[in-house]
Structure formats: C-alpha cells, structure tokens
Amino acid sequence: MMQDAGLIALDWGTSSLRAWLLDDDGTVRAARSEGWGIMHLPEGGYPTAYAAITEGWHDRARPAIACGMVGSRQGWVEAPYxxxxxxxxxxxxxxxxxxxxLGTLRLVPGLLEAxxxxxxxxxxxxxTQAVGAMRRLGGDAILVLPGTHSKWARLAGHRLTGFETLMTGEVYALLSKHSILGRGVADAPEGSAELRDxxxxRGVLAAQDRGALARLFSSRALMLTGAIEPSAVLDYLSGLLIGEELRLASPILQAGDPRVALTGDGRLCARYERAFEIAGYAAPERVDNSALQGLVDIAGAAGLIVPTQLQPSGA
Structure with a gap:
C-alpha cells in the first residue's frame, strides 16, 4: 500500500554504508555515511548500524529500502540473485x-548473468545503479560502472540484458600494495599533475598495444631506467589496467553503437573519461546519483511510495 511519507534509502556495501531521507516529492532532506560496510559493522551488528544511520528518521511510518552487499549471503538476510x-x-x-x-527494511536482489x-x-x-541510469539514458546503452570490480552492462528496452565483470580495482590494489610494482613508490615525493597525467x-596507450599483462612489468622497468618518476608509477599502472578494459571493449567502442555511459564515484568516472579520450574514443555520457535514483524507482515500482524523480537539490 502506498504511503505518503517519503522514503529511507540505503546503499549498503562491503566497506561503507550510505543513507538518505527523502521527502514525498523526491527531495533529499538528509544524507549520512559511515564506514559500516558488511565487513566492518559496529558492535551489535546490522540492527545497531541500521538504527544509528537512520536515527531520528522513524518519526513517521516511512518505508525503507536498501541495495548492495547487505542482501548477500554474508549480509543481513540473503536476497537471492x-x-x-x-x-x-x-x-x-x-x-x-x-x-x-524499527519497521521493515526491504532488500533489492542482485543479478546473475548465466x-x-x-x-x-x-x-x-x-x-540498482543501472535502474537509476535507465531513467536518464532512456534507451539502449553500454553502462560502465567503475570500481573494485568494474561492470560493463548492456541495457536494452529498459532492461539489463547482460554484463561482464573486470576486477580492475582489486588488481590495482593488489599490485600496488603487495607486488614489486609498488615497491619504492609509496614514499616518493608527490609529482605534478601534468607528470602524473x-x-x-602512457599506460592507457601501452595497454592498447599488447594488453596489460604483457606490459605490467614495464611499470617497474620504466621507473628503474628513469623514464617514469617514482611518484607517477601508480598512475601508469592505473592507466595500464583501465586501458586494458578499453582494449577488451574495443569491438563495441569502435562500432560506436550503442552509446556508452559511466556511473559511479565521480573521481573514478573522471579517470575513465580521460582514458576514453586518450584511447581516441568518443566521450561517454555521465549519469550521477544513479544508486539513489534506482532505489527511488524500485520503491515506486514496488508500491512503497508514489513513483517520483529526484529533485535537483538532492542531486
């Protein structure tokens, strides 16, 4: 039954928890964030984290919805794929x-590509990000979601028809922190923005040649020969790995159809936009606030709220 009481929306992942309180018309009244991902819960676990992040928001019978790893097998309750x-x-x-x-929290299921x-x-x-992006894109597209495990999703007819995961962010973290490629660079003096760019x-273009795996050790060799300053080694490594994503997607990107869009963390999306430019591809569109818009759209379709769109002040 629809309730004219706004919405509590949560994006609850592995390392962080974000929460929003929305008015009936889609305006964000409040936003909060904590490091209470499912791997870093406070004492008292999920109920305590939920009560704290939504404190003061239960003065009315507002529906609540959450997406992310909170619905995984290791989460609060599993929401099957x-x-x-x-x-x-x-x-x-x-x-x-x-x-x-404090009432009922509804968890969004994940998706299985089989x-x-x-x-x-x-x-x-x-x-949920994909659903939120669909409203803005309004048609067929390739949606790129950069992150620890980057996703390239195919959208068609307002449905997600398939996707592929590339572990770019996690591989970068492992190589930069736990391999010889990151040795001696963490303590290097910070280089200029121009040098790092x-x-x-250079890394993006190197990946287009023979692929990242064939060029990974050049991160070390270029530093040892003085071709790249220690302060820029990790930028080169980042370019290699993001460039590898673009190399693998080159048949789609070179065809130029359908359109390509990015959504997710703003700084990471900006880095991908730069990689597209370097590799000679058209600039992808950017869709902001897709997770929150997706939560709102799913809540509306489920009859928890009157369907609405986020207002500019909540963007």
Missing amino acids: LPTPAGLAELAGSLVQVETG GDPAFPDVMRGEE AAFA
Missing part, C-alpha cells in the same frame, strides 16, 4: 523483507 535479462519490474517484485525493530553456464557472473548493488596516458 535474479537471472538476466531483468529490469525494474523484476527487481521490485523480488524484494526481501527484514524486520529491523548466458554462458561455464562462466557465470554476478552483481549486487550495481543493478602523462604517465597515466
């Missing part, structure tokens, strides 16, 4: 309820 293709209707019709002690049974793929949280560009 739905197979692709899937869209707003499927996600809204498969919400899983959690009784929090087009090739030998290589299944999954996403959790990104499906040049190193990043």
